[in-house]
Amino acid sequence: xxxxxxxxxxxxxxxxxxxxxxxxxxxxxxxxxxxxxxxxxxxxxxxxxxxxxxxxxxxxxxxxxxxxxxxxxxxxxxxxxxxxxxxxxxxxxxxxxxxxxxxxxxxxxxxxxxxxxxxxxxxxxxxxxxxxxxxxxxxxxxxxxxxxxxxxxxxxxxxxxxxxxxxxxxxxxxxxxxxxxxxxxxxxxxxxxxxxxxxxxxxxxxxxxxxxxxxxxxxxxxxxxxxxxxxxxxxxxxxxxxxxxxxxxxxxxx
Numbered sequence: 001x002x003x004x005x006x007x008x009x010x011x012x013x014x015x016x017x018x019x020x021x022x023x024x025x026x027x028x029x030x031x032x033x034x035x036x037x038x039x040x041x042x043x044x045x046x047x048x049x050x051x052x053x054x055x056x057x058x059x060x061x062x063x064x065x066x067x068x069x070x071x072x073x074x075x076x077x078x079x080x081x082x083x084x085x086x087x088x089x090x091x092x093x094x095x096x097x098x099x100x101x102x103x104x105x106x107x108x109x110x111x112x113x114x115x116x117x118x119x120x121x122x123x124x125x126x127x128x129x130x131x132x133x134x135x136x137x138x139x140x141x142x143x144x145x146x147x148x149x150x151x152x153x154x155x156x157x158x159x160x161x162x163x164x165x166x167x168x169x170x171x172x173x174x175x176x177x178x179x180x181x182x183x184x185x186x187x188x189x190x191x192x193x194x195x196x197x198x199x200x201x202x203x204x205x206x207x208x209x210x211x212x213x214x215x216x217x218x219x220x221x222x223x224x225x226x227x228x229x230x231x232x233x234x235x236x237x238x239x240x241x242x243x244x245x246x247x248x249x250x251x252x253x254x
Contacts, residue, residue: 003228004218010232011166014239018171023246024178033183033191034110037101039249041112042141043242044101046148049125050164051080053152057160058216070219076212083204090196097197104194113137125153140248147241151234158220158227159234165213167238173202173210 027033055061055077060068067074089095095103105112115135122128129149132142151163176198183191183198221227 003221003223003225004214007162007166007217007228007232007235011235011239014236014243015171017243018175018239018246019178021243021246022250025182026250027179027182030108033108035252036249037105037108037110037194038113039138039141039245039252041101041105041116042137042145043245044098045116045119046145047168048084048096048098049152050148050160050168051077051084053160054157054164055081057157072212073216073219076209076216080209087200090193097200100193100197104191104197107193108190125149129153138248138252140245140251144241144245147237151238155234156227156230158217158231161213161217161220162231162235163238165210165217166235167242169213170210171239171242176202 023036027036058069059074059077060066083097085096086094087097087100089100102112115137118135119128122131129146132145132149135142137145148163151160155163180195180198180202183195217231221231
């Protein structure tokens with residue numbers, strides 16, 4: 001059995017929990033949607049920090065430029081940066097996915113958490129992690145962000161790649177499809193930007209991004225059993241963090 005297949009087998013029980021999580025049938029009102037988005041927006045925001053860390057480590061971002069790493073990995077990371085920072089919006093312009101999500105919240109008269117704006121004051125991951133507990137966010141959000149940024153700060157590159165691949169890119173299409181199926185039952189006109197956001201991720205992440213990301217993990221781990229163990233543990237931990245985030249949302253809804 002290949003290392004990759006072993007990893008995928010190890011994470012399957014946690015993916016099954018997410019497939020069957022109550023969050024997939026709980027968005028039944030404006031109040032439920034508001035609570036969901038006010039929690040989930042933190043995962044929309046921190047995703048880009050994972051991508052940027054991979055871009056720094058796996059591509060060349062220095063002014064004195066020379067190619068770095070494999071062309072396939074550079075293509076994956078830079079294409080995702082392009083899409084996340086400047087994707088096509090529903091009106092034909094360009095917008096980051098984070099700003100698109102905030103626009104969807106604004107359409108629904110859902111206020112973004114004030115902490116998101118306050119985070120802009122921090123100049124480093126270390127500074128952010130020290131200050132994070134002082135914001136008194138729900139434990140599920142604090143723990144989710146702490147996991148992400150502690151991994152960015154201290155994780156091996158294959159761990160960060162595994163979190164990105166199996167905790168985000170590979171997970172998002174199926175997860176978002178379940179949420180989108182709920183929203184289509186409601187008033188589509190009121191949630192058209194949110195539906196566009198979800199549909200874009202299902203379309204892009206469900207295609208070649210997922211395959212390229214999996215290939216990236218394989219290239220980074222090679223045939224090193226210790227690297228694969230670190231990647232597997234990181235993938236499991238990222239899925240557990242997502243489960244706890246979903247648990248927190250459901251608990252907040254009562």
